Amino acid sequence: MQQGHLGRRSFLRGNLLGFTALVLPSALRALEFGGANMPWSAGAASPPYAGITDARYFAASEYAMVDAITARIIPSDDTGPGAKEASVADFIDHQLAGFYGRGQRWYMQGPFPEPLETQGYQAPHPPAELWRTGLAALEQHCRDSHGAGFAALDDDTQDDILKAMEDGEIDLVSTNAAQFFDFMREMTIEGFFCDPVYDGNRNMVGWRMVGFPGARYDYRDFLHHNGAAISMPPVGLMGRPAWTRQ
Amino acid sequence: MTQLHREVDVVLAGFGWTAAILAHELTQDGLEVVALERGGWRDTPTDFPTTHAPDELRYYWRHEMFQETAQETQTFRNRRGQTALPIRRWGSYLPGVGVGGGGVH
Numbered sequence: 001m002q003q004g005h006l007g008r009r010s011f012l013r014g015n016l017l018g019f020t021a022l023v024l025p026s027a028l029r030a031l032e033f034g035g036a037n038m039p040w041s042a043g044a045a046s047p048p049y050a051g052i053t054d055a056r057y058f059a060a061s062e063y064a065m066v067d068a069i070t071a072r073i074i075p076s077d078d079t080g081p082g083a084k085e086a087s088v089a090d091f092i093d094h095q096l097a098g099f100y101g102r103g104q105r106w107y108m109q110g111p112f113p114e115p116l117e118t119q120g121y122q123a124p125h126p127p128a129e130l131w132r133t134g135l136a137a138l139e140q141h142c143r144d145s146h147g148a149g150f151a152a153l154d155d156d157t158q159d160d161i162l163k164a165m166e167d168g169e170i171d172l173v174s175t176n177a178a179q180f181f182d183f184m185r186e187m188t189i190e191g192f193f194c195d196p197v198y199d200g201n202r203n204m205v206g207w208r209m210v211g212f213p214g215a216r217y218d219y220r221d222f223l224h225h226n227g228a229a230i231s232m233p234p235v236g237l238m239g240r241p242a243w244t245r246q
Numbered sequence: 247m248t249q250l251h252r253e254v255d256v257v258l259a260g261f262g263w264t265a266a267i268l269a270h271e272l273t274q275d276g277l278e279v280v281a282l283e284r285g286g287w288r289d290t291p292t293d294f295p296t297t298h299a300p301d302e303l304r305y306y307w308r309h310e311m312f313q314e315t316a317q318e319t320q321t322f323r324n325r326r327g328q329t330a331l332p333i334r335r336w337g338s339y340l341p342g343v344g345v346g347g348g349g350v351h
Contacts, residue, residue, distance in 0.1 A: 100308060103316075103334075104316065105308075105309070105314040105315065105316050106314070106315050106316055106334045106335055107315040107316055107319045107332050107333070107334050108316070108334065109332075111331070113329060113331070115331055116323070116324065116328060116331075118322075118324055119322060119323075119331045119333075120322075120333060120334065120335055120337050121334050121335045122331060122334065190303060190307060194302070194303045195301060195302070195303060198303055214300075215300030215301075215302060216300070217296040217300065237297070237298050237300070237301060
């Protein structure tokens with residue numbers, strides 16, 4: 001009994017030893033790097049919202065068009081919510097106002113001849129300008145052939161126009177209709193399924209619709225579920241609304 | 247301006263996965279090794295934290311860790327007779343830049 005008792009003195013000694021053991025290896029590691037500090041510093045990790053902007057790009061009329069277009073690409077119907085509920089137009093608006101819209105990371109110099117289908121993005125404009133030019137051309141087309149702007153047309157007419165764009169059967173002023181449609185479609189999907197920090201996938205409606213639980217770090221707890229369906233509320237980079245104190 | 251550095255046994259050009267493995271093996275054998283890397287330093291706690299590494303838009307679609315075509319790119323065509331055009335956005339392969347190289351994809 002007496003021998004097993006941990007007195008205050010021995011407790012302190014033990015702690016000191018433990019402390020030394022913790023400090024020593026890092027001091028040795030520092031020596032390995034020529035006596036300098038480690039090549040990283042604690043807490044230097046860039047935050048998850050780096051590159052996210054609150055800035056807006058679209059004018060009100062453009063925004064209304066984008067809202068209408070994306071709502072036809074992923075409509076709200078009996079399969080679930082669509083681009084409107086996921087605020088896809090907000091996502092695109094923010095993306096185009098940032099580095100992505102400016103094509104900042106892309107080689108954007110000429111030449112710009114008619115590309116092969118396999119040559120990827122070859123529009124002569126960075127994404128933001130592609131949208132602005134394309135939307136103006138599409139609006140012009142709608143007024144000329146249907147007597148009203150895109151957002152004012154009924155769903156079926158909107159679908160027909162988008163389909164014709166996809167098939168390259170519409171000539172738009174200074175815009176390759178098929179290329180522009182592909183890009184609109186791509187960004188609509190991005191905005192529907194992105195992490196909510198980017199302002200799309202609002203309330204995680206996209207993830208809920210397909211049963212995606214969020215990009216969690218670790219699924220080892222669920223490896224042996226014997227084929228049973230796993231039902232977890234989705235979680236994003238910033239957690240989920242239920243975690244935030246109201 | 248020429249800078250002279252201390253002579254070492256091995257200089258590795260680029261510090262992707264291959265060079266990292268080589269560096270490990272060579273230093274284990276007692277050789278002095280310097281790796282030259284055109285991109286920045288990367289380490290696990292700063293650049294691969296589990297809290298935001300799963301950001302698919304940032305890392306997968308916006309290619310945050312890869313060479314920017316604005317800086318350097320290549321031209322592409324499928325066969326002779328076609329006109330090769332500059333790759334503006336990476337598609338089928340992702341040239342790396344920075345410690346870890348293409349292996350960070």
